[in-house]
Amino acid sequence: MHVSVETGASAKAQVERAKLADLAESVFGQHLSMTRTDLESTVKKRLKVGESTAYRKTAQMISEGFILKSAAGLYVLAGKTERK
Numbered sequence: 001m002h003v004s005v006e007t008g009a010s011a012k013a014q015v016e017r018a019k020l021a022d023l024a025e026s027v028f029g030q031h032l033s034m035t036r037t038d039l040e041s042t043v044k045k046r047l048k049v050g051e052s053t054a055y056r057k058t059a060q061m062i063s064e065g066f067i068l069k070s071a072a073g074l075y076v077l078a079g080k081t082e083r084k
Contacts, residue, residue, distance in 0.1 A: 017064060020057070020060055020061050020064055020066055021064075021066050023043065023046070023047075023057065023061065024061045024066035024067055024077060024078075025077065026046060027039060027042045027043055027046065027061075028076075028077045032076065033070060033072070033074035033075060033076045034074060034075050035074060035075070036058070036075060039058050039067070039075055040054045040055055040058050041054070043057050043058055062075070065078055066078055
């Protein structure tokens with residue numbers, strides 16, 4: 001009998017993706033869209049990190065598809081088009 005076991009790296013990647021998804025949600029709050037500068041500034045304040053870390057986290061959220069760039073050049077939360 002063969003049993004598949006998830007690797008430690010795979011589990012760590014899933015945890016990191018979940019953290020990025022939560023961060024994307026919290027960064028936008030009640031905003032429909034934000035500039036890249038506003039995104040990085042908000043990440044920096046929320047996580048209490050430096051500029052390079054805020055830049056990296058923002059880039060990761062974009063590359064993972066949690067944040068998308070709109071036709072207007074602003075960034076929006078993926079899957080959210082309306083806010084209450």
